[in-house]
Amino acid sequence: xxxxxxxxxxxxxxxxxxxxxxxxxxxxxxxxxxxxxxxxxxxxxxxxxxxxxxxxxxxxxxxxxxxxxxxxxxxxxxxxxxxxxxxxxxxxxxxxxxxxxxxxxxxxxxxxxxx
Amino acid sequence: xxxxxxxxxxxxxxxxxxxxxxxxxxxxxxxxxxxxxxxxxxxxxxxxxxxxxxxxxxxxxxxxxxxxxxxxxxxxxxxxxxxxxxxxxxxxxxxxxxxxxxxxxxxxxxxxxxxxxx
Numbered sequence: 001x002x003x004x005x006x007x008x009x010x011x012x013x014x015x016x017x018x019x020x021x022x023x024x025x026x027x028x029x030x031x032x033x034x035x036x037x038x039x040x041x042x043x044x045x046x047x048x049x050x051x052x053x054x055x056x057x058x059x060x061x062x063x064x065x066x067x068x069x070x071x072x073x074x075x076x077x078x079x080x081x082x083x084x085x086x087x088x089x090x091x092x093x094x095x096x097x098x099x100x101x102x103x104x105x106x107x108x109x110x111x112x113x114x115x
Numbered sequence: 116x117x118x119x120x121x122x123x124x125x126x127x128x129x130x131x132x133x134x135x136x137x138x139x140x141x142x143x144x145x146x147x148x149x150x151x152x153x154x155x156x157x158x159x160x161x162x163x164x165x166x167x168x169x170x171x172x173x174x175x176x177x178x179x180x181x182x183x184x185x186x187x188x189x190x191x192x193x194x195x196x197x198x199x200x201x202x203x204x205x206x207x208x209x210x211x212x213x214x215x216x217x218x219x220x221x222x223x224x225x226x227x228x229x230x231x232x233x
Binding site for chain 2: 042043091093097106
């Protein structure tokens with residue numbers, strides 16, 4: 001199946017700093033990518049839809065100024081958590097939609113810990 | 116807004132036996148997609164099976180099959196001949212058939228933790 005990578009897999013940062021997470025589709029082009037957040041022992045919650053070459057669409061309650069999304073190419077979307085605080089600590093998962101198979105493939109996730 | 120409900124936080128089954136995981140959903144749309152994803156301890160989400168709402172035939176993938184009841188808005192997953200490697204969190208998910216504006220993101224249920232007893 002198609003492969004989606006995320007980098008880094010783990011990151012620990014101090015409160016107030018910004019953290020960038022990359023999501024790449026390795027063997028297919030993805031005009032649409034998605035960012036999800038998963039708290040411990042909970043489900044995945046869609047944060048935003050990332051569209052190549054245009055602005056992201058954010059779900060209700062997600063601060064667009066705090067979670068900056070850039071989808072600059074057909075294989076790369078980035079999520080930047082700005083001025084991170086301990087409550088932003090979570091597991092962030094991206095997925096990329098393969099247009100031809102109309103299937104979403106998930107990355108392995110990034111564990112963010114804000115001290 | 117669509118909602119997905121998994122009423123079984125945890126299920127346990129003996130190896131080689133059959134287990135059924137429940138999922139119900141609520142939507143006003145007539146066309147949509149339903150999925151079951153598996154999340155093992157590695158946290159990697161793995162697609163198990165997919166069902167298009169317009170198809171009456173239940174999807175099957177080897178030992179995995181679904182019972183899709185559109186009128187009842189029910190989408191259960193049956194795992195036959197359970198194996199130790201099936202142990203994981205299982206999430207039921209809904210996706211609209213519409214595109215754009217976040218409509219094609221997935222809405223997940225809370226998940227069912229499946230334990231396989233040797």
